[in-house]
Amino acid sequence: MQFRTVLVGIVLFVLTACATPVTDGRLRVVATTGQISDAVRAIAGDRVLLRTLLGPGIDPHTYIATESDLFALQEANLILYNGLHLEAGLSRVFENIHRRGYVRAVAVAEAVPQHLLLEWPDHDKAYDPHVWHDPQRWRYAVIAIRDALIAVDPAGSEIYQQRSERYLADLQALDRELRMMAERIPPERRILVTAHDAFRYFGQAYGLRVEAVQGISTATEASASTIRALTELVVTNRIPAIFVETSVSPRTIEAVQNAARAVGHEVRVGGALYSDSLGEPDGPAGTYFGMMRHNMQTIVEALTS
Ligand SMILES: [Zn+2]
The missing domain is CATH 3.40.50.1980 (Nitrogenase molybdenum iron protein domain)
Structure with missing residues (x-):
């Protein structure tokens, strides 16, 4: 744990000290969950290099960043995470990133309007983070993912717009199908x-x-x-x-x-x-x-x- 704490410090120091490297001209996007990555893949395709931190069967509530995750975050141009305290073990990493402001990091589930969020019982001013289980609410997160991609890569704006329209229409169709x-x-x-x-x-x-x-x-x-x-x-x-x-x-x-x-x-x-x-x-x-x-x-x- 000692080593990890020191490493977090070093990585975050390096992050502020140097510009984010971009290899082969493509943007590096890091997403925490598979559900976020699915939308990134659909909207951006091969235009970005995507890394997902949480693989199949991984519990986001208790997940702690590995050294390799920290280096991926260091190299990212864009970080997309769920937020609403889903990735509780990564909260200090994200707090540091936001405080220092060297890379765009977006909590996509926090784009869901507050009146559509369910309260987290026994937690003051906290909301249930599992919003992806309702495609109608998840739409807001997908729009936030699209907007974040456009912000870091304005040249791809038209592509991101078009492909996200398709994905949002698919979400509507999925919702109807699940309802039936x-x-x-x-x-x-x-x-x-x-x-x-x-x-x-x-x-x-x-x-x-x-x-x-x-x-x-x-x-x-x-x-x-x-x-x-x-x-x-x-x-x-x-x-x-x-x-x-x-x-x-x-x-x-x-x-x-x-x-x-x-x-x-x-x-x-x-x-x-x-x-x-x-x-x-x-x-x-x-x-x-x-x-x-x-x-x-x-x-x-x-x-x-
Ligand atoms: Zn959960």
Whole structure:
């Protein structure tokens, strides 16, 4: 840790001391999450060199920058992160970048208007960061990504405008598609139980009541009383399936499953949802659109069967 602290200091010193290098003429863009990278790739294509810090299965709430991340941030022309305290372990790095002002860094989820944000319970003036789970809200982040690209690369403005229009239209179509899929779930079965509270925007968008073992951040402990309360909810409502997440340990959901079984209600694990990261690049959930479809399909199949 000592070494890392020293290294952060050195990297940030170097950042302020020298101009950002640009190799092969292309802009270097660093994005924290896969969902941000998906939009960058669609809007900018090969015009930028893109690096994603958080790969498949990585939990952004507890992620701490590696030395290689810090060097990527050092070389970036543009840094795009979610914000709203999603990447809590990187907050000091971003604070330093903003204070020194040597490179444009944009918290894209913070572009969502405040009245569309859900409050983070027990956190003063903090909001739920999982906005990408509602394509209508995620539009604002995509527009912020487009505007940030135009600001660092005005020559590409027309390309970014055109390609972002297409991406925004795709988001609208995705939203309609997900809405139709959700309608297949019988009203009395519209309860989504997951490991951590990442699906509140999703639930609001598609008419599901959402309950979770852990809070908005996975850094919070799963309490025995929450597991008891969720078990009661599952048993009382005869919920057929609950869900694990690819970036969170399955243990808490298994605890609810075992507790329900102990009182005679068999609840299945309905599948793994991509809560905070995309899937493997070559897999069906390797894109934002694939991830959203996978989640909805998994939920619909498990709750209707
Ligand atoms: Zn989360």
